[in-house]
Amino acid sequence: MPLCLALATLLLTIVVPTAQAQSRQAGFERRVTADGIEVGIWYPASGTPVHQRLGLYTQDVVPGARVPQGSRPLIVISHGTGGDFAGHVDTATALARAGFIVAALTHLGDNWRDNGRATRIEGRPAALSATISYMLHAWPGHASIDPDRIGAFGFSAGGFTVLAAAGGRPDMTRFADHCAQRPAVFVCTLLKSQPRALKSGWPPMADPRIKAVVVAAPAIGFTFDRAGLAAVRIPVQLWRADDDRILPASFHADAVRDALPNRPEFQPVLGAGHFDFLAPCADPTSTPQLCQSAPGFDRTRFHESFNSEVVRFFSNKLSRGS
Template sequence: MRSIIAQVFVAFIAIAAASHADAAVGFQHFSISDPQGPPIEVGVWYPTGAAPKLQALESDQQVVARDAALAGDRLPLVVISHGHGGSYAGHLDTAMALANAGFVVAALTHNGDSWRDPGNPTAIWERPRQFKLVTDYMLDAWGDHGRIDAKRVGAFGFSAGGFTVLAVAGGEPDLRTLGDHCRAHPAFEDCQIVERHPLPLDADIVWTHDPRIKAVVSAAPALGFAFGRKGLAAVRQPVQLWRAEDDQVLPHPYYAEAVRLALPTSPEAHVVANAGHYDFLTPCSAQLATRVPAICTSRPGFDRAAFHERFDRDIVAFFTRAL
């Protein structure tokens, strides 16, 4: 019986994907106010019936209908959090795939930890707070907020963003664990960042949670070791967890694996063979590959574009099922 149900579900996903195959994607770019900091940059992708055209997006390009009318009603929402030093545009293909499948997608640029504003990357409690502000805006103030189903909200994040979505979903790390971790692994990226930007561990840190988040996709989550079972006990939502087999930035088993073992319910876990940390980012344009080869170069034999076809398909299927 379970096999039959699974086959029916797979067929449903295939039909749903086909129904959106020719759908166009609308796009908006704006900033929202933050009462505790500078305005937050946001990109929004969504289904539309308008004709799209090729447009620039930071160092990339996308085929979208700028500021077009939204198509559909009671649509699910997915909010995206980028990794350390990234921006709202870092997961363009995933945002487009979700919008093509009938989701509204909002991605933010985290102030203090983006390529434009890199000055405060260790204030990681700011990330979930900023994330929730964007979710609040999309559900309460966005021009078409009334056509989003507030009971169907998901969160996607990569690296520091993977940490962010776990925190928003209810996770609370113990940052005091960073001391022992970094003494043992001083070359790890998170420890290098903390060395340059020391954590104010005596600060009164408040973690922002959002019970409206009903499903989480976390790829290569940063600081996974800092949660533990107690820190992830409140994360009861369905979780899809991704790990790159050859992640040299956040190496196994201290990050994604630590999260997998600590979650109260086993996640849908994926290990991507031969992949590196940055292979979860959108395949690089030629311009970006020339400018920042470190995040654009994959291991020999790894096809990032082909992987992202599967990655995006699996994320769409997960959010469709979970929301």
């Protein structure tokens, strides 16, 4: 073989795998909608990723990457009480690298900057739906989204949010008995700090554009009974932290599992605490309550399997023709 041909062959063996690897990256941008909702957006990209700090977390994304053409599924992400759009950055980037467009909103009045409306939880599903509408119509890359393949991911209060957006109808009067017996639990101390009248009835909030949901450590699961979740007929992947001391599973994740009309894809996580569904922090010592796991629980290793399972679920349930 001539020397020049041998060199060309060697270069191809090096360049082609590198190009394939670069094509499986995530682009990222932050936008604010006309309604004032902050949205982090991840999407499939090619190029060389850059390591960035994002709040408590880090990410490897391609800055300034173009949104790819095509018709891609959309996943919207709803964070927990007092969080923001960045809390599930590793899950978002994993989905983007798998071909999804991802939009994570920061809930107005229920984030780390302003938590003054945290108990006005009925505003959350509407904000999630508004984010979907923004992505489908106002986001500059909207032509790349398949409006028939939309999923939602929610953690904690975000888990409640996506269940309500999927058709769940909670009975908020159940708080009275729950908090009378357990006044020191998180949801009851939050309600005491931000008191409000909790009436029966729940306004229609189902968003038929959502075709599948992933729910991690959902909040106030006890407000749902079988009638309240009877309309949730789309596929559900439900995650439980077995050592959840913020939202004990028996009143939250397990209550949701028992009330769903169709059996969810149930994923219990041995040894996990409530906040282990958040992305691994850049510096776990900076915010120990959120960032540090119990001794013996490896959050980084867990998230490798967690993200893989979330990607698999949405890939199966939002495939064309599913």
